[in-house]
Amino acid sequence: MKFSKVLLAAFLGTLIAMVVTFFIKVGVVSSMISSLSTETETISKPQANSVLYMKLDYAIPDRTTDNPFGGINFNTMEAKDMTGLNDILRNIEQAKTDPNIKGIYMELSSIPTSTATLQEIRDKLIEFKESGKFIVTYSEAYSQSAYYMASVADKIYLNPEGALDIHGMATQITFYKRLLDKLDVEMQIVRGPNNRFKSAVEPYYLEKMSEANREQMDKLLGTVWGQILTSISESRNISVEQLNKIADNLEVVFNADKALELGLVDNLYYKDQVLEELKGLTGSNKDINAIGNASYAKSYKDKSVSKNEVAVIYASGQIYDGKGNEEENIYSENLSKTIRKAREDENVKAVVLRVNSPGGSAVASAIIGRELDLTKEVKPVIVSMGNYAASGGYWISAKADYIYADPTTLTGSIGVFGTFPNMQGLLNDKIGLTFDVAKTNENADFGSVTQPLTEFQYKKLQDMVVKTYNDFTSRVAEGRGLTQTYVDSIGQGRVWAGADAIELGLVDKLGDMEDAIVYAAEKANLGNDYKVTEWPKQKDFFTRIMESMNENDKLDAAMKQKMGAYYDYLKGIENLQKNTGIQARMPFDMIIE
Secondary structure, X not given: OHHHHHHHHHHHHHHHHHHHHHHHHHHHHHHHHHOOOOOOEEOOOOOOOEEEEEOOOOOOOOOOOOOOOXXXXXXXXXXXXXXXHHHHHHHHHHHHHOOOEEEEEEEOOOOOOOHHHHHHXXXXXXXXXXXXXXXXXXXXXXOHHHHHHHOOOOEEEEEEEEEEOOOOOOEEEOOOHHHHHHHOOEEEEEEOOOOOOOHHHHHHHOOOOOHHHHHHHHHHHHHHHHHHHHHHHHHHOOOHHHHHHHHHOOOOOOOHHHHHHOOOOOEXXXXXXXXXXXXXXXXXXXXXXXXXXXXXXXXXXXXXXXXOEEEEEEEEOOEEOOOOOOOOOEEHHHHHHHHHHHHHOOOEEEEEEEEEEOEEEHHHHHHHHHHHHHHHOOOOEEEEEEEXXXXXXXXXXXXXXXXXXXXXXXXXXXXXXXXXXXXXXXXHHHHOOOOOOOOOOOOOOOOOOOOOOOHHHHHHHHHHHHHHHHHHHHHHHHHHOOOHHHHHHXXXXXXXXXXXXXXXXOXXXXXXXXHHHHHHHHHOOOOOOOEEEEEOOOOOHHHHHHHHOOHHHHHHHHHHHHHHHHHXXXXXXXXXXXXXXXXXXXXXXXXXX
């Protein structure tokens, strides 16, 4: 009894300490928020003559996290507007007809987000301009991604001492062969005979890209860069040829005057001059009423009272077996359960699967695909592809009724591989550990990292990879109405941009998530009588706080803050131990900048 009381007291003490710490943090963050802007009046609800303010300086997720305090990281104590793509697009649409919103003001510097997401926002901003309302941007230094977004604006302002970066696109892939050689670790790779473009395993045994991989990277980058140049050319009335010349010669890097001379920006202004410009545009004599994305998204609600639902199911991250944190990655059990619930819900008349995944476990992909197949039998299933819908991400998409992709979506990568580490050299020779085994059957120790695969075991794995690739190409052929031979010819692990994938028959139409929702409603014969619901349901705020205090998360956040760009390389090494077994995954550690 005494022990129970001590245990209870300890538990209550810990809980009280956590709650007190939480409210101290909230107080600190509240102070931070109140001092975010002294030049504009930040408001929580739109007032007359307001501007929608955007500062997209974060990796934009597909979906806003349900957090009453906005984008606050309680580990790093950073306060940011971390609005998801779903709310950003809705905000722009709402602002188009909101009488209180006079225009959009964007402060842009660097946007660490893939091109497909930026393109969806940019396309929505083009629609916004049809309302006759203004879009103004300002920066002290436009990165290439930020300028791509800014180029849609009516007026682009750059600090007189600022910079504008246009240099072209490059992809950097990290190779681990020398590291593995030094550690005396052999990554045993099993690939099918028709997977010459499946380059995700190349970092384990090569020191640079193979010719096949370089071929697909050149094609991929050329398509994406071409989309960016065409968009900028149309908005700024500068030819693609001239833009390429500017990039080749680094003409405007660190040269604001040259950027103005070439017509890339409209004027060189300091921020106080931009604010005066905004006052004139809004008719304000005092502070500018600026409402951020997070606040604006909470200021209006879906007024639909319809019982008919179009369920948007988010599938973001790598694909793993079993259960896990579904807000960070895709887990077969979690996502399958969500799809099953949507299928069995009588109010859900159609499903839009929002895929943003480079793939992962082949088994998990097949499990998720099965649930989608069953759902398709009873209601329309439409896929909206985001930044990635490749390999396992394409596996789960292939048999949908209709597939939308952005022109710069990375998709395809129809291929399979297996990786099985052999750490005998590291353990025996580097560390000094030796092992001996007693077993009942010849292959009872199959899969052990302490010894290499036997010829027989490798052959068995090879057969499994070939079968999985055959299943993959068969699924695509059936879902897309193609022959399996043709699918193999455009497959072999090759990654395609959405603009090329549509010509190959891998997707049906270029469009965004909103297009997919409208089409899903049409397929379900709903007319305008429907509302959009988002799945899976998000965790409550208290659960998030508890999870944010997890020691591993704290360590991870601290390392990310300290290591900066090198953090991705560390995560790549960590993935070496995760991506074992049979995988349907596109190349990881591919940084396009």
